Every structure is written in C-alpha cells, then in structure tokens.
Amino acid sequence: MAPTYNIAMVSDFFFPQPGGVESHIYQLSTKLMDRGHKVIIITHAYEGRTGVRYLTNGLKVYHVPFLVIYRSASFPTVFSFFPIFRNIVLRERIDIVHGHASLSSMCHEAILHARTMGLRTVFTDHSLFGFADAASILTNKLLKFTLSDVDHVICVSHTCKENTVLRASLDPLMVSVIPNAVVAENFRPLYNPAETSSSATHSFGQNPPPARQLGPHDMITIVVISRLFYNKGTDLLTAAIPRILENHPNTRFIIAGSGPKSIDLEQMIEQNVLQDRVEMLGPVRHEEVRDVMVRGHIYLHPSLTEAFGTVIVEAASCGLYVVCTQVGGIPEVLPSHMTVFAKPEEDDLVAATGKAIAALRANKVRTELFHEQVKTMYSWTNVAIRTERVYNGISGAISEGEFYGYDAANAASWSATRGRSGVQSFALIDRLKRYYGCGIWAGKLFCLCVIVDYLIFLFLELWFPREKIDICPDWPRKTIDNRKEMGKDGLR
C-alpha cells in the first residue's frame, strides 16, 4: 500500500481566472485525488468567489481574503498570511505544502511558514525569467529566499530547470522536471469528433484515420491563439502576417485572444487591407479553444519566452502542424515531425511558415496521426505519478539513493546537497544556516525574517492552541492499484 498524503496546493492563481498555471493545479490535484491523496487548494479571494468552496469532484478551495495588486498576484506581506495558513494546515492535517508559480507571493509565504511549522514543501516553477532587469533581480532574490529552504523543486521543462537552478542557486539534484500535460480528449481533431468507447478499443494505430489530402489551391488556415502581450511575440506576428499573406495566396489567419497588443494587429489589418484574410475573434474561453483550432491547418506560435507551451501541445493534439519559435522549453515539447522551428525574428518566422505551408501542400505531413501520438506522450495521470514520486522522496517513503539516484562513491558531494536541500532538518539553526548563505545583506535580512516567523509561530501556538482548532472530516479516499497504473503509463 503506497503512502497517501494530505497535500495543500498554494498559489495566487486559480480558477475562475483562466490560465496555464490554474489548469495545471486543477488537473494535477484531480489526478492526485484519484490516486488516493487528499488535496486542498489555497488561493486568494476572487471577485464573486470567496470563502471555502468545493468543486464538483470534491476538491476543496480556500479563497483567503487578500489584497490583490497586479495581474491577480496578492500583496506580499510576509507574515500576515501565517495565522490563517496555520489554521487551515492544522484543520486539514496537511503533510505537504506544494506551491506554484514564482510570481505568487502567497506561494512563497506559504513555503516559508510551512517550513517553520515543520512540513514538507515542494515548489513548482512555471515560468522563465531574465537575469538583467530590476524586476527580475528582485523576483530572483525573493525566489532564492524561499527556495533556500524547500524540500524539492519541480520545473515544467529542462530549460525551466536550468533557469530556476541559476536564479535560485539550487542544487540541480533537488530539481525535477515534470512537464505539463493536456487532456487529449478535449482536443480532438475535426475528423474524429466523438471518440466513443467502441472506437477506443482499437485505437492502437491498427486503424489509423485516413490521410487528409490537400490540393495545391486549397485554402490553408493559420491559427494563432495567445494572449496578445509583448512576451507572447505579438509584435513579431504583426510584422510577419502581411509578408506571409503576400508570399502565399490561398492562406488566411484566424487570431484569437485579447491583450494590449491587439490594437497593433488591428492597425496592421487596416493598413494592409487584409480584413478578408485575417479574422480577429477576440477573447475565447478555454473550452472553445478546440473549436477554433480545428478550423485551421497550421498553428503559429511566435512567443518570445515560454517555459513549456501547453498550447502547442493542444494544437498538435487537434491535428495542426505547429510553427513555433525556438525559445525556452518549446523545443522539448513536441517531436520534430510535428513542428517547424524558427528563430524569434521576422525573416525566419516568415520562412518557417512558408516551409510549413509547402510541406502541407505537398502532403508530406501526416497531421491526422498527431492526436494519438500526443495522447500517448502527455497524460495528467503520468504527471500525478511522477509528482507522487517526488512526495515519496521528500517524505522518506523511498530512500534518498533511489530518489536522487546518487551512488556511494558520490556521497561526499551529496552530503553538501543534503544540507542545502534541507531534507532532514527542520531545526531553526539549520534553517538559518541555509538562509544565511543567500547574500551579504540579504542573508542577514532573510535570517531576521525567519526568526520573526518562528516567534510568530510560537505566539500562535500559545494564542490559538491546536486543540481549539476543529479537524475537517475527509472525503472517502479513492484507492487505486498502483502497479497497474504504472504499467499503463509506461513508467519505471
């Protein structure tokens, strides 16, 4: 019987706000619950979504009332979250606190407080950051603060891992890579609209869907779905669209999404009189994304920075040929036969799109097979199993050797790692040692914060004694045959 845990997912970002981090947390929590764990989510209050809520699958969400400053990130107050966080953790009997997203101050605070309370902590990083500008330096320092004393870090791609390790000066051994996944059933291609149970039985490739033949003069539709921000490469898109349409007759664009850069796109359409060839849909809901995607043949993703890029996996799952910039974690995401890569510059993007159009017209790409391939590559169950392994590792259910994969010969370097990762010790003095190494001034400041946090903890223990806090009753837990699941998803 595998051990089960009570896990609290903490992030500023959760539904009803749409987004990649939000759906990641939801899907991961759902699958972890399916595997017999208890999962709760702690986020801040949204407009019209306050208090304690249950989602339909029994997932409990605490919308803690907090001040929101920028793009739904809450105001960093370091200590003010502690009393209520402690109350929630105690009443739900949490073992592991799992924070998400490096821009969420709530997540950082929760990790700090959780360590003070003697809980295991995991942090998942979903984004890439620079090192140069003032905001990045500040965020990186903050990240270093919280990650000085975290049990394990999960990154969504190898590029992201590299980035996080450098930003927070972590030992690479305590950083795992667990990619995002997609719910492939929600992103079916057009010619395979309803995958009934009968068809699922012989969906092993013996019965591949017929190839779609494209004539030389058929219309090719290029789809772009993205929030129209600078970092998503909307400027690149604005520059490239007129040239692509000029070079290739019988092509058109569908652009979905909203943002500050949409005005530039509209100006471009006006200037080049492309109203009949570029369709702007405005914002679309996540469940409508598939319906937009299946209208096209090519998905164009001009992003300038991307830790993972779930949307290109969704596009490939819908049977679209993907043209994307070779930045961040994107090259890791899809196999090469599904994608055409471009450098993040105008000329190369135009050239790559041209290559993709030519390949489609020559019927060289079997886009109709993409869906099944994506489905075998990405599943949330797999993500949950791998996350569960991280939980097992940090709580000592599997040995350190097995978890970190070190051998006895390497033990000298390992002991340094252990001190850094803080797997064993919750003692205040050991924690202070870890924080002290953060910088000449920052180290002392962080130590001060940790000491204050500890004092607050002692005060809370006196003022709100544990036995006065009601324990929540648990839902009946699901049980699962572990070995069967592992075999099905092709994991060790």
Added chain:
Amino acid sequence: MLTTAPHLYIRRPSPTTAEFTVTTCPPLTLPLRLALACVHAARLSLLLAIILLLYGRWTASPSFLGAEHIRALGSPVSLLLAGDFPSLVLSVLQLLHASAAGQVCARAATHLLPSWWGLAVLAGALLYATRALGRIHTTESLLVLRGLGIQTASSYSSYNANATGSSSGSSGGSCVVGGGGGRWWGRIFGGGGAGGNAKETRFIPTEKIQDVLINEAFRGFEVRYYLVVVVEGEEELVVVFPRLLPRRRIVEAVWRGVRGCLYEPDSSGVAAAGGGMGIGIGGGDVKSVDEKR
C-alpha cells in the same frame, strides 16, 4: 470560572419538537450559585452607589428641598400605604443618605467631584460597569417544530434570557439566581440605552426553509464551521448560534438533530441519521453534550 466553553443541551418534549440550546452557562453548583449571587450583589451595590452619589450631590445643591421637608412627608410605610410613590422614593433615599454609606457617598460627591460634569461621567462609567457585570452568559437556542418551522433565539445576558425567555425551559431558566429581581433589573438597564435587552428571535416557517446545512467561513484568523438556514427569497443566509459559533462537534449534533426532526423520516436510514429521535420519545428529558476542550 463563571462561564464555560459553549455546550449543548437538547430538549425533546415530543418526537416532533426539539430545542437545541447552546450556552456558556455551566451546570449550577452551589459554589457557582454563590459566585453568581456575589456578582449580583456587586451589581446592586454599584447601582445603589450611583443613586446615592447623585442624591448626595443634590443635597448639596441650592435646589434641594431640605432634609426637614422630606422627613415631614412621613414614614416610608405610611407613604407606601397612601400610595404616594414620588414621596416614598424621596423618603427612602433620605433614609439611605442619612446612613453611614450614604454619608460617604455624599462626601465623595461634594468634595471629590464638585462639578456636575465629573459626576455625570462617573455615574455613566459605573452604570456601564454594572451592565458589563450582568453580561455573564450567552445563551442561544434553536427550536424546531415539525410542520411549523424553526425559531432561532439569541441572548447575551442571563437576566434577559430569563426576562423574556421562559420558553428556554430548564437550561435557560435555571441559569438565573434570584430570577424575580432580574426582571425589573433587566428592564431598567434595557431602558438605560445600550439595547440588547430583548432576546433576538426569528421564526422561519417550514415552507420558507430551503435547506439547513453546515458551512465553513473565514472569521478573523481562523476558519469556522457554522450552521446556516437557507431561506427562500433571501440573499443572506440565517446563521444559527451567531454569537457563540460553537465547534464542529456541537454544530454536527444540532444539524443531525434538525434534519431528523424537521423532516418526516421517510425511511429508517433518515431516522438513524437524525440521531436524536430516540431521545424524544421519553418526553422532555434533557440530554447534554458537553464540549471536550
């Protein structure tokens, strides 16, 4: 010492009626009765002191009628028989004023606080202290009548609970020592201004009740369980036991009891979930679920 953590009494006079009372009043033992009596004596003497202070100040003022004039009205007994109440009050006050305690009060009023302003502040403070002394126990109850509805009641003074809440029965009534005195006391103080004298009651008829459920909410630095009644056509939920907000054990017991009592048990399962059904058949016995701390 005088109060406990909120605990629950369930009273079931008939199978279709149940009353759930949550109170901070501990079971009345002799030491507790004595302690409560002391508190009430302290209240009484405080109030007397206020009156004597004011009277003492009046005797020193030029508008005073004169002690001789009041004594000439006659003895208190004869005035009582004559039914002349203003004169009766005056003569009783004069008698008290002439006593040793009355002289101390009068001296305090004239020497320590020569101004009316200071005296008014002092009197107000003492009056407030008397009120605060009275607010010892909080008692909140929920009465469920099958086919009729639910009545919630909330009171935060043991006197007031007695003054208007005779329906509180054994638990509410037994809280009060010297109950008869409590009535007019409560009235005087309620008239004094700060409100809260009347027990806050609310009746919700069955056809308006959509559901009774346990919810969780943030309150201060914690998350609390509470029992709510969802009322048809109302935006706000009606919180049961809003002042005490008892802990989960009690809330769950009440919830099961309400579900069992309010709705006809359509199968044996529901009756079992009701929990308290068996108790009611005995008729009027009191079950107490004390909260473990």
